[in-house]
Amino acid sequence: MFRPNDRHLQIxxxxxxxxxxxxxxxxxxxxxxxxxxxxxxxxxxxxPFAVLYSxxxxxxxxxxxxxxxxxFLKAGHGWSDEELFDALRFDLQVRYSLGLWDLGIxxxxxxxxxxxxxxxxxxxxxxxxxxxxxxxEHVTDAQIAAFGLRTDKQRMDSTFVASNIRELSRLxxxxxxxxxxxxxxxxxxxxxxxxxxxxxxxxxxxxxxYHVKTGTTASHLQAIGExxxxxxxxxxxxxxxxxxxxxxxxxxxxxxxxxxxxxxAKPGQDISADSLQAPDDPxxxxxxxxxxxxxxxxxxxxxxxxxxNPVQLIIKVQTAPNITDDGDLFAExxxxxxxxxxxxxxxxxxxxxxxxxxxxxAAHDVLHIQSAIRGAQPSAERVSxxxxxxxxxxxxTPDTLTCPQGQSAPVSxxxxxxxxxxxxxxxxxxxxxxxxxxVDPGKHRQHAVLRFSQHQIDVARRRQRCAAERxxxxxxxxAIEATVRSVKHPFPGGKLPxxxxxxxSMVLIGSCAMTNVRRIHRYVRGRNRPNSAKPxxxxxxxxxxxxxxxxxxxxxxxxxxxxxxxxxxxxxxPSRLPWTITP
Numbered sequence: 001m002f003r004p005n006d007r008h009l010q011i012x013x014x015x016x017x018x019x020x021x022x023x024x025x026x027x028x029x030x031x032x033x034x035x036x037x038x039x040x041x042x043x044x045x046x047x048p049f050a051v052l053y054s055x056x057x058x059x060x061x062x063x064x065x066x067x068x069x070x071x072f073l074k075a076g077h078g079w080s081d082e083e084l085f086d087a088l089r090f091d092l093q094v095r096y097s098l099g100l101w102d103l104g105i106x107x108x109x110x111x112x113x114x115x116x117x118x119x120x121x122x123x124x125x126x127x128x129x130x131x132x133x134x135x136x137e138h139v140t141d142a143q144i145a146a147f148g149l150r151t152d153k154q155r156m157d158s159t160f161v162a163s164n165i166r167e168l169s170r171l172x173x174x175x176x177x178x179x180x181x182x183x184x185x186x187x188x189x190x191x192x193x194x195x196x197x198x199x200x201x202x203x204x205x206x207x208x209x210y211h212v213k214t215g216t217t218a219s220h221l222q223a224i225g226e227x228x229x230x231x232x233x234x235x236x237x238x239x240x241x242x243x244x245x246x247x248x249x250x251x252x253x254x255x256x257x258x259x260x261x262x263x264x265a266k267p268g269q270d271i272s273a274d275s276l277q278a279p280d281d282p283x284x285x286x287x288x289x290x291x292x293x294x295x296x297x298x299x300x301x302x303x304x305x306x307x308x309n310p311v312q313l314i315i316k317v318q319t320a321p322n323i324t325d326d327g328d329l330f331a332e333x334x335x336x337x338x339x340x341x342x343x344x345x346x347x348x349x350x351x352x353x354x355x356x357x358x359x360x361x362a363a364h365d366v367l368h369i370q371s372a373i374r375g376a377q378p379s380a381e382r383v384s385x386x387x388x389x390x391x392x393x394x395x396x397t398p399d400t401l402t403c404p405q406g407q408s409a410p411v412s413x414x415x416x417x418x419x420x421x422x423x424x425x426x427x428x429x430x431x432x433x434x435x436x437x438x439v440d441p442g443k444h445r446q447h448a449v450l451r452f453s454q455h456q457i458d459v460a461r462r463r464q465r466c467a468a469e470r471x472x473x474x475x476x477x478x479a480i481e482a483t484v485r486s487v488k489h490p491f492p493g494g495k496l497p498x499x500x501x502x503x504x505s506m507v508l509i510g511s512c513a514m515t516n517v518r519r520i521h522r523y524v525r526g527r528n529r530p531n532s533a534k535p536x537x538x539x540x541x542x543x544x545x546x547x548x549x550x551x552x553x554x555x556x557x558x559x560x561x562x563x564x565x566x567x568x569x570x571x572x573x574p575s576r577l578p579w580t581i582t583p
Contacts, residue, residue, distance in 0.1 A: 001058045001060055004046045008041075012101055015102040016103045028096055031093060031096075032517065033096040034097075035517055036097040037099060040069065040513065041065055043142045046064040049064045049068075051123065052119040065098075066098050066106070067113065070084060070098075070113060071113075072136075073094065075490065075508070075509075075513075085113075089107075117506075124502050130505060132506050136509045136512065137316070139513065140314070140315050140516065141340060143516065144304070149312075150306040152306060152342045152343065152344040152345065153347070154304055154343055154347070155303060155305040155347040156330065156333070159299055159487075159488060159494070160287070160297075161297050161298070161496055161504065162294070163281050163496060163504055164498055165499060167295070170221075170268065171220060172208070172209045173278070181235075184242060184244040184245065189235075193231075196227055197227075228248060228251070229256070231248060232249055250276060254276065255271060255275075277296075281500055283297075284296050284297065286322075287322045295322075297321055299319055299508050300320070300329040300333065301317050301484055302333060302346075305476045310527075311523040312479075312519070313520075316337060317509055321501070327355075328356050334364050335364060338364045343364075346367070347370075347371070347476045347480075348368065349372060350371065351374055352368070361395075362458075367394055370462060370469070371466065371469055371475070372466060373459075373466055383437055383438055384463070385456055385459075386460040386461075386463035386467075388401045388460070393464070395461070397418070397454065398411045398457055403422065403430075403437075407422055407430075409422045409447075417452060418451070418457070420452075423447065424442075424445060424446055424448050438450060483515070487515055
């Protein structure tokens with residue numbers, strides 16, 4: 001049964017934290033743990049997670065805000081589950097960040113964390129809703145509002161991330177699939193196919209490949225293909241709904257070509273990039289970029305970048321198979337960004353080209369500024385459309401074009417294209433006519449006509465914005481490279497300790513959330529002590545409002561102070577500590 005957690009708002013009179021010396025309490029409250037508690041933990045909306053729990057009257061859930069925070073702390077620090085649980089039990093900073101004021105409260109087993117992840121995963125598979133992503137965006141929106149950050153200018157970049165899978169050769173992958181199919185079979189079926197599977201069960205798939213002699217790989221592939229073809233045909237009736245059989249069908253279709261009377265293995269270059277890379281991660285894909293091979297996923301990160309902001313925050317992270325084009329990620333992100341923020345300019349690199357990106361930017365009135373343009377560059381022997389002055393310069397169908405020599409012409413629409421008609425009399429005196437000028441002077445016309453499409457105008461505008469960005473003294477995009485590094489930093493080599501798109505996205509969201517917390521912590525720490533090394537933040541999470549407290553709270557304060565005096569202890573409480581605090 002779901003129950004929201006507000007127990008952290010009730011600070012006990014005597015606790016592990018209250019018994020610390022005052023200097024330690026101040027250090028703890030102004031550490032990253034205090035920032036995490038105030039700027040992340042207290043902003044979590046637990047209500048959307050109620051769908052993961054039963055509606056019947058039953059045992060209350062472990063606090064959702066604690067479980068969500070643990071997931072994000074684990075990702076942000078690159079901890080294993082064992083390290084996470086040790087930190088929860090013994091690290092005072094971690095407990096403080098979760099609103100646990102005493103070492104002896106709220107103890108639960110690691111299995112609770114596993115069950116919470118399982119519920120999150122099943123919920124996303126069934127509904128397509130990532131609750132952790134929703135929590136991250138809700139918290140980030142609250143942080144943006146709290147610090148008064150401007151969101152009209154943003155930047156975006158993508159990076160490859162690998163899942164926790166082995167690097168398998170083609171032959172090793174096929175043998176591994178066969179071994180899993182054999183384990184799927186019933187005992188009677190295993191006995192029936194014992195002779196066929198025998199060569200592939202003498203060891204691991206790696207050991208099988210180790211004994212393959214040079215030059216004989218093709219014959220091994222042929223034998224495996226024939227066995228797979230037999231299994232695909234004969235096991236369909238009994239095992240069609242099983243995931244292992246479906247993986248067998250997928251791999252056979254990806255690696256072999258079956259004809260009426262023959263079976264051949266596909267050449268390596270003909271195997272699709274979205275083919276199965278590892279049996280444990282069916283969604284991982286293959287991509288080669290700059291001569292390097294990547295297996296796994298791509299993460300697309302968007303953050304604020306307005307120069308007036310005192311701190312920039314990550315506001316969105318996307319996870320997709322690494323064969324996904326950057327332009328498609330752009331098109332997917334823009335509608336949500338426009339709905340959540342005041343997005344007007346989006347700065348990217350040259351990979352975010354494409355009609356999908358152009359359409360999304362135009363539909364939502366977003367100015368797309370790139371630092372480079374992917375694809376063939378205009379020829380220097382001919383004046384490109386980007387050298388014309390386009391009015392209006394930002395978006396939409398142009399009204400006029402002005403050539404490099406200063407002549408303007410109105411733009412009109414023809415049946416298939418747009419066109420601009422320049423005065424032929426002025427064109428005759430132009431030194432570019434007939435050499436580099438792209439206009440068509442014709443033979444018996446009064447105008448020299450330039451024909452183009454709306455897509456060509458969009459590309460020309462993009463090139464103009466790119467040139468202006470390069471000429472500017474202040475570049476907004478490059479800093480996103482450091483952001484990407486900070487997100488991947490907890491994971492050596494960019495390899496995450498999980499598999500599957502859902503789990504990969506959860507870990508990346510957590511890492512982005514912790515990156516934001518670290519940035520806020522650096523900003524708040526610098527703001528609070530510009531000229532002094534002594535922290536000025538209050539040792540407790542929130543300012544007190546003693547005048548709003550009932551009389552019973554003041555009575556407990558008095559009893560506590562008398563008890564401390566009787567025991568000869570220094571009282572760690574302020575003179576007017578309330579019974580509760582207001583978040």
